Amino acid sequence: xxxxxxxxxxxxxxxxxxxxxxxxxxxxxxxxxxxxxxxxxxxxxxxxxxxxxxxxxxxxxxxxxxxxxxxxxxxxxxxxxxxxxxxxxxxxxxxxxxxxxxxxxxxxxxxxxxxxxxxxxxxxxxxxxxxxxxxxxxxxxxxxxxxxxxxxxxxxxxxxxxxxxxxxxxxxxxxxxxxxxxxxxxxxxxxxxxxxxxxxxxxxxxxxxxxxxxxxxxxxxxxxxxxxxxxxxxxxxxxxxxxxxxxxxxxxxxxxxxxxxxxxxxxxxxxxxxxxxxxxxxxxxxxxxxxxxxxxxxxxxxxxxxxxxxxxxxxxxxxxxxxxxxxxxxxxxxxxxxxxxxxxxxxxxxxxxxxxxxxx
Amino acid sequence: xxxxxxxxxxxxxxxxxxxxxxxxxxxxxxxxxxxxxxxxxxxxxxxxxxxxxxxxxxxxxxxxxxxxxxxxxxxxxxxxxxxxxxxxxxxxxxxxxxxxxxxxxxxxxxxxxxxxxxxxxxxxxxxxxxxxxxxxxxxxxxx
Numbered sequence: 001x002x003x004x005x006x007x008x009x010x011x012x013x014x015x016x017x018x019x020x021x022x023x024x025x026x027x028x029x030x031x032x033x034x035x036x037x038x039x040x041x042x043x044x045x046x047x048x049x050x051x052x053x054x055x056x057x058x059x060x061x062x063x064x065x066x067x068x069x070x071x072x073x074x075x076x077x078x079x080x081x082x083x084x085x086x087x088x089x090x091x092x093x094x095x096x097x098x099x100x101x102x103x104x105x106x107x108x109x110x111x112x113x114x115x116x117x118x119x120x121x122x123x124x125x126x127x128x129x130x131x132x133x134x135x136x137x138x139x140x141x142x143x144x145x146x147x148x149x150x151x152x153x154x155x156x157x158x159x160x161x162x163x164x165x166x167x168x169x170x171x172x173x174x175x176x177x178x179x180x181x182x183x184x185x186x187x188x189x190x191x192x193x194x195x196x197x198x199x200x201x202x203x204x205x206x207x208x209x210x211x212x213x214x215x216x217x218x219x220x221x222x223x224x225x226x227x228x229x230x231x232x233x234x235x236x237x238x239x240x241x242x243x244x245x246x247x248x249x250x251x252x253x254x255x256x257x258x259x260x261x262x263x264x265x266x267x268x269x270x271x272x273x274x275x276x277x278x279x280x281x282x283x284x285x286x287x288x289x290x291x292x293x294x295x296x297x298x299x300x301x302x303x304x305x306x307x308x309x310x311x312x313x314x315x316x317x318x319x320x321x322x323x324x325x326x327x328x329x330x331x332x333x334x335x336x337x338x339x340x341x342x343x344x345x346x347x348x349x350x351x352x353x354x355x356x357x358x359x360x
Numbered sequence: 361x362x363x364x365x366x367x368x369x370x371x372x373x374x375x376x377x378x379x380x381x382x383x384x385x386x387x388x389x390x391x392x393x394x395x396x397x398x399x400x401x402x403x404x405x406x407x408x409x410x411x412x413x414x415x416x417x418x419x420x421x422x423x424x425x426x427x428x429x430x431x432x433x434x435x436x437x438x439x440x441x442x443x444x445x446x447x448x449x450x451x452x453x454x455x456x457x458x459x460x461x462x463x464x465x466x467x468x469x470x471x472x473x474x475x476x477x478x479x480x481x482x483x484x485x486x487x488x489x490x491x492x493x494x495x496x497x498x499x500x501x502x503x
Contacts, residue, residue, distance in 0.1 A: 141464075144428025148463060156404035156493035159427040163403070214489070 044211065045092050049228035050204040050303050051277045055079075057199060058087045060192040061131055061175060072152050072176040074143065076165035076210060079201040081135060084173070086128045087194030088270035095226045098263050099255050099285045120146040123171075129193045130182035134174045140166040147174060155214035164209060167318060173197065196272065204229070205313045206299040208251070208288060217293035220249075227284040228259065228276075229303040236300040236309035236316070239286050248289065251299065255285035394470070396420045399483075401431050401461065404493055411483060411499045415475040421483075422468045425461040431485045434458045435471050435499065438480030445486045477501040 047058040055078065120138030127133065134150075136143055140162035147154055152174065165172075175195070187193070204227065211221045227233060239253035259281050268276045286299070300313035311317040397419055400407045404427060413419060423433045434444055435457035452458040457471035477499065484496035 141426075141428045145463065148428060148430075154429045156429070156487070156490045156495065158404075158429060160403040162428070216492070 045224045047226045048204045055199040055201045057197040060194040075173040077171040079199045081197045081199045087196035088273040132176045136172045204301045212292035215292035219292045223288040225286040228281045234302040234307040236314040252287045259283035394418045399423045401425045410497045413473045418472040420470045424466040431461045
């Protein structure tokens with residue numbers, strides 16, 4: 001089951017925007033939520049590169065001092081990251097250049113498997129420039145509690161969205177902007193902070209529903225998702241072919257083919273990008289352009305070549321065994337325990353009866 | 361002797377009738393019994409779609425918030441709801457029918473409705489974005 005769930009996860013980051021303090025940062029991942037609950041729609045860009053069982057998830061956090069509040073985000077991850085470090089300086093921009101004239105912004109999602117209750121467990125704390133990053137493990141309620149207690153503002157759809165992801169992966173990355181460090185480091189408005197999350201996982205996955213967080217149902221979510229894989233990946237839902245119209249809605253597969261040598265060479269030459277394999281890789285470029293009300297799924301990917309992306313990863317099905325609810329022993333667990341006790345009792349009774357007959 | 365018996369019976373009847381009148385008057389004057397309405401909030405939605413009350417009815421609302429985010433439960437007419445939607449009151453609890461319901465908490469409030477309700481009475485949450493997300497329901501009065 002874990003494997004199943006893990007497959008479903010890959011790179012995605014839930015961007016639950018949060019507002020706290022009094023300085024602002026914008027997130028790469030998804031929506032920004034201002035203190036009054038309104039959302040600033042941004043186009044987000046994410047790279048999920050997958051090689052040798054390792055997901056490299058790159059996104060960036062944009063800083064803007066124009067808003068009077070501090071923002072943070074919660075990103076669902078498909079598994080426990082082994083490290084969270086600063087990403088290449090311009091990897092995402094170079095990818096945009098490859099497929100489009102550059103547009104700013106980006107999105108993140110991540111997901112993984114099953115939550116349990118209790119308080120959220122802090123797995124990792126780190127800093128990337130002016131960002132304070134905390135990787136958490138816990139159910140939707142636990143993570144929501146942690147976020148609230150740490151000054152994150154969660155929009156009204158956050159409980160449902162967090163639960164949607166926690167059903168499959170209890171790993172979340174909470175990111176908070178530190179205004180004082182930004183000032184000390186000379187980070188200016190509009191400057192991005194790239195973050196690179198390294199996640200061992202059986203298959204990549206990109207959370208898309210997280211992009212709807214805090215959005216009005218009719219708001220159109222826009223995101224650019226890049227995938228770099230060893231071979232042509234299978235995806236669920238299947239992306240649609242572009243029709244040439246800029247207002248085309250849905251998950252559109254704008255490009256699918258071997259990445260050019262120049263692109264791979266450029267990517268490898270970026271700062272902190274030695275992780276990019278020195279071999280040909282398949283580049284998929286997906287453009288997300290969909291009303292929030294319709295974007296109720298994630299993007300499941302099978303990069304193994306078997307062509308079977310996981311419906312659970314896509315959010316079309318629940319894990320076969322529901323996760324243990326927050327703070328409680330699962331009813332199914334109790335049921336199986338009860339059945340086990342009953343079978344043992346029945347077996348023991350027969351043995352005793354047989355022994356009694358023999359000894360008469 | 362017979363007359364005396366008749367007189368006694370009439371007096372008894374009179375007493376019973378008087379008692380009935382007094383009791384009925386007392387009953388009419390006393391408010392209807394308090395009703396308790398349990399409301400659960402889950403995924404930023406009330407499990408109560410709408411509420412119907414009697415004229416002058418007193419209702420005790422017991423509101424449980426199962427979400428990891430805070431909510432409110434505010435009972436009032438359209439004008440009151442509008443004030444709260446635009447207002448900045450951080451927390452509620454001092455006035456009947458207006459409570460903040462912190463994450464994971466159960467809070468109660470008792471509210472006596474007037475004898476008549478104008479259209480627009482609702483129960484609602486006015487934290488940023490919550491009303492628009494659907495956290496409200498109509499309150500009507502039985503005729």
